[in-house]
Amino acid sequence: MEYLDQDTSNCSVGRAVGLVGQSWVLLILRDVTRGIRRFSDLQDHLGVSRSVLADRLGGLVDHGLLELHTYQEPGARRRAEYVLTEKGRDLYPLLTSLRQWGDKYLADPEGPALLATHHDCGAPVRARLVCDEGHVIGAPEEVDRTPGPSARPRPTADVPA
Amino acid sequence: MEYLDQDTSNCSVGRAVGLVGQSWVLLILRDVTRGIRRFSDLQDHLGVSRSVLADRLGGLVDHGLLELHTYQEPGARRRAEYVLTEKGRDLYPLLTSLRQWGDKYLADPEGPALLATHHDCGAPVRARLVCDEGHVIGAPEEVDRTPGPSARPRPTADVPA
DNA sequence: CAGCTAGGTTCGAAAGTCGAACTCAGCCGG
DNA sequence: CCGGCTGAGTTCGACTTTCGAACCTAGCTG
Numbered sequence: 001m002e003y004l005d006q007d008t009s010n011c012s013v014g015r016a017v018g019l020v021g022q023s024w025v026l027l028i029l030r031d032v033t034r035g036i037r038r039f040s041d042l043q044d045h046l047g048v049s050r051s052v053l054a055d056r057l058g059g060l061v062d063h064g065l066l067e068l069h070t071y072q073e074p075g076a077r078r079r080a081e082y083v084l085t086e087k088g089r090d091l092y093p094l095l096t097s098l099r100q101w102g103d104k105y106l107a108d109p110e111g112p113a114l115l116a117t118h119h120d121c122g123a124p125v126r127a128r129l130v131c132d133e134g135h136v137i138g139a140p141e142e143v144d145r146t147p148g149p150s151a152r153p154r155p156t157a158d159v160p161a
Numbered sequence: 162m163e164y165l166d167q168d169t170s171n172c173s174v175g176r177a178v179g180l181v182g183q184s185w186v187l188l189i190l191r192d193v194t195r196g197i198r199r200f201s202d203l204q205d206h207l208g209v210s211r212s213v214l215a216d217r218l219g220g221l222v223d224h225g226l227l228e229l230h231t232y233q234e235p236g237a238r239r240r241a242e243y244v245l246t247e248k249g250r251d252l253y254p255l256l257t258s259l260r261q262w263g264d265k266y267l268a269d270p271e272g273p274a275l276l277a278t279h280h281d282c283g284a285p286v287r288a289r290l291v292c293d294e295g296h297v298i299g300a301p302e303e304v305d306r307t308p309g310p311s312a313r314p315r316p317t318a319d320v321p322a
Numbered sequence: 323c324a325g326c327t328a329g330g331t332t333c334g335a336a337a338g339t340c341g342a343a344c345t346c347a348g349c350c351g352g
Numbered sequence: 353c354c355g356g357c358t359g360a361g362t363t364c365g366a367c368t369t370t371c372g373a374a375c376c377t378a379g380c381t382g
Contacts, residue, residue: 011274012263013191013256019267020259023339026182030174033301039360049340054361077348080360084301087266092301093288094262095174097255098181102173105248106180111310113171118292119303126293127254131279131286140194140245140253142280149272184370200329210371215330238379241329 010150019063020091024048024056029088030095032066037081057082065091097127171311180224181252185209185217190249191256193227198242218243226252258288 020026024046031045043053060066065088072078096116103112116125129137137143181187185207192206204214221227226249233239257277264273277286290298298304 010269011191011260012268013260013275014188014263015267016259016263017187021182021184021187023182026178027175030172034306040358043360049342050361051341051363052339077359089301090262090265092304093290094255094258096290097258097288098177099172099174101251101255102175102177104251106176107173108171108311112173113309113312114173115307115309117305117307118294118296118298119305121292121294121296122305123293123296125290125298125304127258127288128291129254129257129286130289131282132284133279133282135279135282135284137279137286140250143253143286144278144280144283145195146276146278148274148276150269151274201327204329210373211330212332212372213370236380238328 010152019059019065020094022056022059024052025060026095026098028053028056028060029065029084029091032082032084032088033092033095037083039080039082042082060088063087093127096125100126171313180220180226181255183217183220185213186221187256187259189214189217189221190226190245190252193243193245193249194253194256198244200241200243203243221249224248254288257286261287 020029027046027048028042031042036042036045039053039057042048042057043050046053048056057066057068061068061082064085066082067085069081069083070078071081099112099114099116107113117123118125129143131137181190188207188209189203192203197203197206200214200218203209203218204211207214209217218227218229222229222243225246227243228246230242230244231239232242260273260275260277268274278284279286290304292298
């Protein structure tokens, strides 16, 4: 059980939650992935307050998940558009895991509200746990957790200097 | 672009965010998955306030992600222990996606704090997008999104009754 | 029977979120 | 040139959530 004594404050899960666990962030990323890219369209679809939306979009740009592009169609005013960076696109597996879990446990009886299918073959898309040898992982019990290079021992109150 | 006019309020991503997107919930599930199962151990590892921890654990039990077991070792007081249900264990791919993304973009320079490896072969574990035909999905652009059985048209203000 | 521990609950203060109103710039019709 | 419209925010006071610290309660233990 010694890994329980590792500090989790620099665990990647914790850091990632700090970014994408803020309210509305995952929903913003879902909608941007769906092709909704403008401030007012996002506000319209999400129903979030403008102040929070502006704050979250700013944070996502600052952290490099989105880029703000301005473009101008002829005869129209300049408009802003938020597009995913690679860092943002790399969260798509996370969104898929979330959708998949929600479809299984929280969907309406008649089925999910959105189907994701492979563009090439039309088959449903899902997230799957695998190891680098190609084995499929079915349960958390099949996974060993060991401290990595940046693991720190947990600070204990009973060890004086 | 017609799928942009679907209502997203009953999308599984949104519902799932409503449950697991609450602050501390994913971190609680991470630690329970790691084997930390008692109230005070969780409070100790996470640094969350007791009131919020009690609220979140209660919510997770109510929603069937955790079960509260009480047990009594001989000569000791009765103690409580929170264990994952299948519904809770099924979030493990989500936690893995989160860890994987955090390891790639937010980890310390020397590497991640926690390594997850396959118990059978020792190879690193990762989440991967696949379709049911077995094709590996590399980018969100390879996925088609179509309205499912419970999709609703988006309420519009300009359609009178 | 006083003290300790596990597992909470209660409380006022601090932080976050809300909707509504306001700002600012560029385009448009008259 | 003037008033209005639209996109993209910012500001503001009310409301809600989260915080840390203190308190409570059972069941052991000396």
